[in-house]
Every structure is written in C-alpha cells, then in structure tokens.
Amino acid sequence: MLDRRIFEGVRVLDLTRVMSGPFCTAMMADLGAEIIKIELPGSGEEGRFFAPHVAGESTYFAMLNRGKKSVTVNMKSPDGIALIRDIAKTADVLVENFRPGVMERLGLGHAALQAQNSRLIYASISGFGQEGPYRDWPAFDLVVQAMSGLMHITGERDGRPTAVGESLADVTTGMFAAFGVASALYDREKTGTGRRVEVAMLDSLFSMLITALSRKLYTDKPVRRVGNRHPETYPVDSFATRDGDIVIVGFTDGLYRKICTVIGRPDLSADPRLATNIGRNAHEEELRSAIAQWAAGLGRDEAVAALRREDVTAAPVWSFEELLDSGHVEARGLVREGVNTKLGTIPLVGQPVRFHGAPGPDGPQRSPMVGEHTDEVLADILCLTSERIAALRAARAI
Known part of the structure; x- marks a missing residue:
C-alpha cells in the first residue's frame, strides 16, 4: 500500500475556464494535486454561469472544479498579476486556456514564468494551437466538432451532420492535457527542468478519429455518415425491438455465423456471398432486413439475452436512468460524495483510472465558492499578513 496519493505534493496554478482546462486540473485534483484556481473577484469564472443551477450554484461548475481552492485575483490589476507571478514561483504546474498571446x-x-521557476511545467490549451491559420479564432466544443470532421461523419446516412451529445472536444482535450502534464512531470524527474506542454482542441479531436483517418489517408473510399453502423464492418449496427433499441457487434466471421444461428437464418450463414466482411458490406441491406425483422418480434432484453446465450457481443441502448439503476455505477464507485457550502452533500464523478494500492481522497471533495480560499492561500503560500491581504482587497487586486 502506498502511503501517498499519486500527485500529492504537486501544486498546480489553474488559470483555466469553462471545460477543457478545468477538466484537466480536476483529474489532477482527484489524484491529490493541490489546485489553486484563479477566478475573477465577485463573479468567478464563466463556468459558474452555465446551467443547470441548484440553489444558485452551477452544478456544471461543481462537477468540473471538485477538490480545488478558489482564489480571486483581478488580472487587470498590476498587484493581481504580481500575486499570480509569486504563486507561479512556488508551483510545479501552470495550466491556462486563454487565447494564444x-x-x-x-x-x-x-518564458517570463520559467525564467523565475525553471522547474515549472507550463501547459497551454487552446482551440487551434499556438500557431497556424486559425490560431486566433475563438473555439468552443461545437465549433471544434464542426471543423474536425466529426460532425460530418456523425448522423444518419441521409441526414444532416450531427454533433455528439456531449462536449467531446473539451473532454478529450482535457484528458490529453492531463496526459501531457503527467508526462512532463515524469520527464522533470530525470532532467530537473520543466517544459511547455501545448494542446489544441482541434488536434485532440482529429487525432481520435482513427476509423475515418484510416479510410481517408490510406484508401480512396469516401468518408461519410453511416448512422449507427460501422463504416467498414457489417453487421455492426443498432436495431429496433418492441420496446427499445439494441446494438449488435458482429465484427468477425465467427460472430456473424452465431448471429445467423440466433435469428434462425442458417441459410445466411451458408451463403457464399456473405462469407466475408467484404461480401456482407456489399449485401448490407439484405442482412439488415433479416436482423431487423427478427429483432422487431422480441422485447429488448429478450433479444439481448438470446444473443448473449451464443456469446454474441450485444447490448441494450440504455438511458442515463437505466445505467444509474443497473448497479454497475455503484459497484465501480463512479459517483462519489462531495460537498459545497450552499448545496451541502453533492454527487461528483471523478477520473476513472484506478491505481491499486494508492489511497483515495481524504473524505468528500469540495466544490469551492468564489474566492473561498483566497486568504488561506495568500497567507500559507505567500506568507502575506492579514494587513497586507486587507490592503490588496481594498485596492481591488483580490
């Protein structure tokens, strides 16, 4: 059993807002890093205005800023900038997601901050990168989904391009940023020197489109929307039953033959036209019709059970309520207890990687109120007196 959490003793100066950056630093907070989140005095960061709100508090913000210390600093004030520079002298990592420049x-x-702290790892998150033709464009998740090609390949075959139903560009960029910071921390153990880490939202989402890229970069096949089916393999698709949808993944010849057995169509299994994936793709309509006819006569759970009895990969299409009621989320400890001054005990969802033998959080993680830790951090880290803190507050630097 380790006696410390993975990032215990790592101090992160968090100058991020909204989602991609806060997601990165939340992952580090889960593993024990001290996250000093800089917010605007009074209003806090923009994410606090994002719905839904409960008792005036953004639950979106609470989920993304678990386990962090909120310090309010006026970044338009020279004294405020000086405070951030002083905190950066003590930090291991700085993460920011302002526009380049x-x-x-x-x-x-x-350059300015590493000159005063050579061990600082400086992570920059942006929409399109620190250089390139779109460097200065504003970027939100929908913009990046649209420009990355993901929207173009998402949706029904004859329908309009469709965004994924979650902020995938933000989340993946946050994960890549956390990976980059962790890698830089490991590198610093060998070199003694920090380095800059740069992650762009468009780069992150583009790099994850493996199936589309393997098609576009290596073949002359067009990349297009195909609904829920796999663009290269059939039958991998969704089907309607009497009371809901199911998905079936028949990506090998053996699984295809098992599907034919389950649906009572041994003739399809013996058909030489369908013996390979190439043939099954060529005769997709015939196969889809046969499986759809079988599924339509059964209930959702009945159809999945029949497929699983033959060890075919299949699953029901669940709602969030069904997943939460399934017992899996509870068994895996995916939702844990947090705390907020206004909301009291709140549910939080942390990063999912398990480090066996490492301790978890010491009690519920806190979702901070605006500026809740300002005095504490300035006194403990910068050793400012209460009189100096009061003077900074009077000057509206904090």
Missing part, C-alpha cells in the same frame, strides 16, 4: 500580454507567458 493573452498570457504574454499579461506578463505571464511561458
């Missing part, structure tokens, strides 16, 4: 204009760029 903003941090340099504030005097908080990589």
